[in-house]
Every structure is written in structure tokens, then in C-alpha cells.
Amino acid sequence: MADTVISARGLLKLYGQQRAVDAIDLDVERGEIFGLLGPNGAGKTTTILMMLGLTEVSGGTVEVLGFNPVREPLEVKRRVGYLPDAVGFYDHLTARENLTYTARLLGIPRGESGRRIMEALDSVKLADVADKRVATFSRGMRQRLGIAEIVMKRAEVAILDEPTSGLDPHATFELLEMIRGLKRNGVAVLLSSHLLDRVQSVCDRVALFNNGRVALLGTVVQLANQVLGAGHPILIEAKGSDIAGTLRGIDGVQSVTAEGEGAWRVVAARDVRAEAAERIVAAGGSLTRLADLQPSLEEVYTRYFQEARHAA
Amino acid sequence: MPPSVAQRAPRRLGSPFTGLSAVFMKEFSDHLSSARMMVLMLFVIVFGALPVGLSLQELRNITESDPFLFLRIFTSAPQRIPFSFTASLTLVIPLLAIGLGFDSVNSEFNRRTLSRVLSQPIYRDALLLGKFLGGLATLAVALIALWLIVLGAGLLLLGLPPRSVEVARGIGFLVVAIAYGGVWLAIAMLFSVIFRSTATSALCALGVWLFFVILWPLIVPVLTLAMTPTDVAMGLGRLDETLAMIQLQSTLERLSPNTLFGEAVIGLLNPETRTLGPMIPSLMRGAILGAPLPLDQSLLLIWPQVTGLIAAMIVVFAAAYVIFQREEVRA
Known part of the structure; x- marks a missing residue:
């Protein structure tokens, strides 16, 4: 099981009486792109937040890279990159300054962070706007800056929540190409979406969420069958x-x-x-x-x- | 199946202060470079400079020797406007603190940066404390700047240097002012944690400020009268009963940070102050009227006020902390 990066067993989230996530089992392997699909409110984002230790787990267990996000959230968050739904950056800072802040939060030494930031911006084709304020960025550019943050972090796992929602077809295509790039670098990618054809083109395996449960799980062909x-x-x-x-x-x-x-x-x-x-x-x-x-x-x-x- | 206690309250590993300095530095530099800080500084300087300038004009004409002439710059109310520098600061420091703190957490939420920042290896503790300390440091910078301006103006216009004991009392005043600002910063941040809308949180913080400035001084006498027997309230009680009533009134007044700040400032900057409560004959025994207290005695006198301010700051911050820990990061 050394290659399993995320493993959830009976993962449960209660909001009052409502079961937002109802005892799901899930495994994500190293180097694959795993898609979480389902209508809004099916429990995809809640599942992601529990994996990051950003919301309490009501029951069951979840392990990310061998760490328990409830007990060791810092270890998990040091190794996992997260791109939230409609990611936000500090508008009054430039792209470079935004990433510098993240680098400082990560404790990357000053001498190293400058180089890593430029490499990351380069990999998402934002190097030429590195010193422009984020306020001038389009939505697609912000999403790409989010990917750059994950690249700079050298994350082993990338969790992307609705990465392509609200993007035009060209921006979507570019972003999916970058997600494939993450996979080529050996990063396991977990992405949630309700845009199905986009997901189909990048995902190795998918899990179909419905009412907090994993209704179907497998490759697209397996699901179709x-x-x-x-x-x-x-x-x-x-x-x-x-x-x-x-x-x-x-x-x-x-x-x-x-x-x-x-x-x-x-x-x-x-x-x-x-x-x-x-x-x-x-x-x-x-x-x-x-x-x-x-x-x-x-x-x-x-x-x-x-x-x-x-x-x- | 109820989740076991171990599951619900697991021990988390890693220092809660990881990343604190990064958050602090960012908040501090953001505040100092923001347009809002410029406006607030302008505001503080205008409100501070006006009474200082006017009282300096009057102080220049005083001929009789006053060992604490320098401290009078802070405390004397000029005749043209009935406002001393310290009285004006009592009003302006809360505004400055509220201006710095009312949107510190909810703006991160509205800009959708909160979940991204919290997905970095830091705890919420570090984020909230870093923001608070960043705001407090900004406040301190503003107050120190103002203090130096007043000191410099005094040197120039009075033409005599302050004595070391005056400087020491002035520094004490600065510390008390920063603690007072800290209370209001904590209050503003508490509302920024509770309300998602920055406008609502600003309104609530200003509401609390107005309450303590205007309403509380009016309510306290009414409450005191309601809580004391009628004959005592009419002035017919025994001395100890009357004293108890006065004690009750000042206790109620001291629930307001403004009162605590005011009393601490009086004790520090008016060295003649012997008590912050009613003057009773036993206190006068052996006292030379109008003789100043040594600095350590003045510090002892205001110690409860200072600890009260710091305790209030910690309590309000702790409340904000508890609420922030429970908050969901998702929209």
C-alpha cells in the first residue's frame, strides 16, 4: 500500500442531523489523476476539507501520505497543495509577492524562494506578469497562479476544487494541460468538478458522489459498463x-x-x-x-x- | 454511533506558532503601506495636534515654576477647546484600532484567501495572533510617532528639556495607550470573526465604542441608584454606606476600558494624584497637599487599571479565538 497517497475509510461528516459525507471509502494512488464528480452539495468539497484538516471529521479515518490530517495537519499541509474553488489572492500585491508570502508561511529559505517562485510562475506561463498586481488578473490567470503555488510548494499531492469552473474553453484547455503537467512530475492529483467532459479527458479514475455517498468508483469505461x-x-x-x-x-x-x-x-x-x-x-x-x-x-x-x- | 471522545478531541501535533512571524510581517507591512493607515494617521495627528498646539500656547505664558510642566502638555485642557490631548486620545485610539481591525478576518474570507492561506502549514492560532500582533505593532508605531511629535513640539515651543522622570512617566503613558488600543483592536477583530460582512462588523465595533463613550457614563449613575437603598441614595446614609455606593459606581465605571485608560493616565501624568477613588480623611493623614508622588507609587496606584486593560484585551482576544477555531472555512 506504499503507493496510496490518500486513503479514507468510513469518512463521515455531520452537520447537525444531516450527513454531508456519509461514510465514504476512497483511495487515491500516487501519480494518478482522480476525479470527484457529483452535483453541487454532494459532499465533494467537505471531503476535500476533511482531507486537509480544515474541517472536523465526525467519524471514520482519513490518511494523507501516511499522516492523519486531524492530528498532524501541519505535516499534511506541508506536502499537499490545495487550490480552492474560486481561489483568491491579495489583490494589492503582485503575483510574486503573493507567492513570497506563501513561501514564508512554508518556511522556504529566502535565498531559495525567489528561484522557486520564478520557476513556478514560468511553468504556468505567468513569468511575464510576475510583477503585476493580482487585481489585474483574469480568473484563468488566478487559477494558474494557484497551480504555480502548488508547483512552488513541490507538493506530492495536489487537491483542486472545481479548477475549471467559470473559465472559457481556451483557459480550461490550458489549465487541464497544466494539471497533466503536475501528473507528469509525479504529483497525485485529486480534482472535483461537475464539468464532466473536461474531467473525462484528464482523469484516470473517478468517483461519482451522490448525497454524500460514493455511488460509483472506477475508470470511465468501468463506470459506463x-x-x-x-x-x-x-x-x-x-x-x-x-x-x-x-x-x-x-x-x-x-x-x-x-x-x-x-x-x-x-x-x-x-x-x-x-x-x-x-x-x-x-x-x-x-x-x-x-x-x-x-x-x-x-x-x-x-x-x-x-x-x-x-x-x- | 456517537464518536468517541478521543476522535472528537484529538491532540494535534506541531507548534501553534508555526508561521506566526510570516503572518505578522505581512500584516504589519500591509497596514503601514495602506491608504487607510494614511487616513487614520492624519486623523490622529489632527486630533492630537489641535489640543497640544493650543495648550502649548497657554503653557508658554505660565511663569510660576511647575516641576511637571512637560506633562501638562498632555493633560491640560486649553481654554478655547475643552479637550486635553489625553481626552482626545481616549476617543481617537479606539477609532484607530477599529479602523485597523474591523475587517482583518472577514476580508480574508470575502477575498477567498482564507482557505488558501489555511491550507499552508499554519494553524488558525498563528493566523489570528499574527493579525492581532501586526495590528498592535501598527498601532504602537502610530502612537510612538504621535508621542515623539508632541515631545518635539514641547521642546521647541517651551524651550526646556523634559526631566527624566517626566520622560519615564511619558513612556508609561505610551504603554498604557497601546494596551488601551489593544483592547479595541481585540474588540474589532472579534466582530470581524463573528460577521462575514465587513460593514456589519465595523458598525458593531463602532456601536460598542459609542456605547462606552456616551451611554455607559449615563447608565452607571442610574444603575448605582437602583442598586443602593433609597436613604443612602438621598445622601442620608452613614459614611460607610455612602462610600459603598461610590465604590459601586466606580466599579461599574471601570467596566469600560475608557475609564480604565482615563484613570491610568491621570495617575501617571498628574503626579499629585494620590487615589483614583474618593478622597477620605484617612488617606490625607500625613499628606502634603499638592505634593507629587514618586513614580513607583504612581505605578502602584494605576497597576489595577493597567492589568485590567491587559486582561480585557486577552479575554476579548480569547473569545475571538474560540469563535474563529469553530468557524467553517468554506463559503
């Missing part, structure tokens, strides 16, 4: 008569659902693309599009919460 069934979905767009009937006639096809005009979603037990194309053409239809559908996290998420609501 669990929720959507172990099928092989493809999308077909074609013109011709009774395409749906033709498709249903293929061996191994489990379902055919129309998705708008002249488009069908086919789920089969195996890859039936070649056969489907052949049959449609043979039946006199014209095939315009044939696509292999990757299971999308969005679909998993939507389907899961639909079912959860039906069950309730």
Missing part, C-alpha cells in the same frame, strides 16, 4: 427504408433507438460496424455516417441520476 450496460454503442446515420429493421436483424444487436431524423443508436454485444454497413448497403440504403461511440461520462452521469431518481 456498470451504468449503461456492457454494450458496444455505435451511431448510424443512413437514408433508406426500414433501416431500423435491418439493423435489428444483425446478430448480437441488443437495441436500436432512433436519435432524430435518419439517425440511430445501436448497442450490440460486439463490434457490428462492418456488418451494419454491409447490410444497409445491401438493402439499398445509403450510409452517411458510422461512428463508434465512446462511453461518455456525461451519459453515465445523466443515466445514473435518472435511475437514482426513479428508485427514490
Whole structure:
């Protein structure tokens, strides 16, 4: 278990009678990007705060890099970088001065901190605005400055709370690239989000939160198989008569659902693309599009919460 | 399943003062370079300089010898405005302290810097104490500057140097003034911990200030009368009963930091002061009227007032500390 950096067992947080985090079990391995997903208020941020020792734990245990954040918060916080939701910096100070303050809080020697700060700012492409006041920074730049703080800290674990919320697509892309950069440097990343396609593109594993519980946990493909069934979905767009009937006639096809005009979603037990194309053409239809559908996290998420609501 | 005691109150490891000096230095330099500090300083200097300038003009014309002429700069009320330098400071120091402290914690929260700073290896203890000490140091700098200005003006306009005992009493006054500012800084920080809105916390701190400046002196006599038997209140009681009533009144008055500060200042800067309570015949035995007390006796006289101020500062700070420890950092 030497490679587990965060380990929670039966972690519990009560606000009065309400169970904000309801006995969750979670393991994050070294060098992976782990996503916490779920609607707002599902307990993601509370879980993160408990891992950092910033809020009391009502029950269960949590260990970060072998330290208990309740008893040894300083040891945990020395090794873990945290980027809060909508991170704030001191507006009247420059980017460099903000990081200098953090460096002093971390006890980094003065001679070393200047170099580490410039390296960190360089790695998030903020070196040219190092001496501009943070008041002039855009939201994306602030988030990047937050990443720079984690880089400067040389954290072993980075915990990012909603790092991409409120960013434009370009800024989001840049930030995700920086998060991948953290991973390349051997940092374990735990990030929470409700922006699913973004998370899907960076996360190795995800945990789906619902009402303070971990509803699903695993890789995106594992989750898809669990929720959507172990099928092989493809999308077909074609013109011709009774395409749906033709498709249903293929061996191994489990379902055919129309998705708008002249488009069908086919789920089969195996890859039936070649056969489907052949049959449609043979039946006199014209095939315009044939696509292999990757299971999308969005679909998993939507389907899961639909079912959860039906069950309730 | 109730969580066990060990789980709820675990011993935390590491010094609570880790990072204290970093927080202190940042707060101190932030205060000193802020525009707000400029305004507050201007405010203090105007309020301080006016009575000093006027009383210096009057003191220059005094011909009779006064061994404590220098201390009169601080305490004498000029005829044109009924305000001595110390009386003016009684009002201005709280404003200065409130101005420095009313947004110290909640502004971190509103700027969303609190959770980021607390995710660094420091305890909340260090953050709050560092902020308090940073504010106190700023206050001290402002008061020392003002004190030196007054001293310098006195040297220039009176043309005679203060004696060492006067300087010693002046330094004592400075210490008391800083302690008094500390009480109000702690009060302002308490409200900045309680309220998320900086406007609300400023209003509450100013409300407490107004209460002690205006209302408390009016309420105390009413409370005293209500708590004493009617015949004593009418002035028909025995001497000890009347004394008890006066004692009660001054005890109530001393719940206000302003009274404590005022009494300590009188004891220090008016060396003739023999008691801060009623003058009773037993106190007069063997006393030469108008003769000054030695410095150590004056210090003994005001010791309860000074410890009272420091105790009030610690109690209010402790209250802010307890509330801050329980506060959730998330929005």
C-alpha cells in the first residue's frame, strides 16, 4: 500500500442531523489523476476539507501520505497543495509577492524562494506578469497562479476544487494541460468538478458522489459498463427504408433507438460496424455516417441520476 | 454511533506558532503601506495636534515654576477647546484600532484567501495572533510617532528639556495607550470573526465604542441608584454606606476600558494624584497637599487599571479565538 497517497475509510461528516459525507471509502494512488464528480452539495468539497484538516471529521479515518490530517495537519499541509474553488489572492500585491508570502508561511529559505517562485510562475506561463498586481488578473490567470503555488510548494499531492469552473474553453484547455503537467512530475492529483467532459479527458479514475455517498468508483469505461450496460454503442446515420429493421436483424444487436431524423443508436454485444454497413448497403440504403461511440461520462452521469431518481 | 471522545478531541501535533512571524510581517507591512493607515494617521495627528498646539500656547505664558510642566502638555485642557490631548486620545485610539481591525478576518474570507492561506502549514492560532500582533505593532508605531511629535513640539515651543522622570512617566503613558488600543483592536477583530460582512462588523465595533463613550457614563449613575437603598441614595446614609455606593459606581465605571485608560493616565501624568477613588480623611493623614508622588507609587496606584486593560484585551482576544477555531472555512 506504499503507493496510496490518500486513503479514507468510513469518512463521515455531520452537520447537525444531516450527513454531508456519509461514510465514504476512497483511495487515491500516487501519480494518478482522480476525479470527484457529483452535483453541487454532494459532499465533494467537505471531503476535500476533511482531507486537509480544515474541517472536523465526525467519524471514520482519513490518511494523507501516511499522516492523519486531524492530528498532524501541519505535516499534511506541508506536502499537499490545495487550490480552492474560486481561489483568491491579495489583490494589492503582485503575483510574486503573493507567492513570497506563501513561501514564508512554508518556511522556504529566502535565498531559495525567489528561484522557486520564478520557476513556478514560468511553468504556468505567468513569468511575464510576475510583477503585476493580482487585481489585474483574469480568473484563468488566478487559477494558474494557484497551480504555480502548488508547483512552488513541490507538493506530492495536489487537491483542486472545481479548477475549471467559470473559465472559457481556451483557459480550461490550458489549465487541464497544466494539471497533466503536475501528473507528469509525479504529483497525485485529486480534482472535483461537475464539468464532466473536461474531467473525462484528464482523469484516470473517478468517483461519482451522490448525497454524500460514493455511488460509483472506477475508470470511465468501468463506470459506463456498470451504468449503461456492457454494450458496444455505435451511431448510424443512413437514408433508406426500414433501416431500423435491418439493423435489428444483425446478430448480437441488443437495441436500436432512433436519435432524430435518419439517425440511430445501436448497442450490440460486439463490434457490428462492418456488418451494419454491409447490410444497409445491401438493402439499398445509403450510409452517411458510422461512428463508434465512446462511453461518455456525461451519459453515465445523466443515466445514473435518472435511475437514482426513479428508485427514490 | 456517537464518536468517541478521543476522535472528537484529538491532540494535534506541531507548534501553534508555526508561521506566526510570516503572518505578522505581512500584516504589519500591509497596514503601514495602506491608504487607510494614511487616513487614520492624519486623523490622529489632527486630533492630537489641535489640543497640544493650543495648550502649548497657554503653557508658554505660565511663569510660576511647575516641576511637571512637560506633562501638562498632555493633560491640560486649553481654554478655547475643552479637550486635553489625553481626552482626545481616549476617543481617537479606539477609532484607530477599529479602523485597523474591523475587517482583518472577514476580508480574508470575502477575498477567498482564507482557505488558501489555511491550507499552508499554519494553524488558525498563528493566523489570528499574527493579525492581532501586526495590528498592535501598527498601532504602537502610530502612537510612538504621535508621542515623539508632541515631545518635539514641547521642546521647541517651551524651550526646556523634559526631566527624566517626566520622560519615564511619558513612556508609561505610551504603554498604557497601546494596551488601551489593544483592547479595541481585540474588540474589532472579534466582530470581524463573528460577521462575514465587513460593514456589519465595523458598525458593531463602532456601536460598542459609542456605547462606552456616551451611554455607559449615563447608565452607571442610574444603575448605582437602583442598586443602593433609597436613604443612602438621598445622601442620608452613614459614611460607610455612602462610600459603598461610590465604590459601586466606580466599579461599574471601570467596566469600560475608557475609564480604565482615563484613570491610568491621570495617575501617571498628574503626579499629585494620590487615589483614583474618593478622597477620605484617612488617606490625607500625613499628606502634603499638592505634593507629587514618586513614580513607583504612581505605578502602584494605576497597576489595577493597567492589568485590567491587559486582561480585557486577552479575554476579548480569547473569545475571538474560540469563535474563529469553530468557524467553517468554506463559503
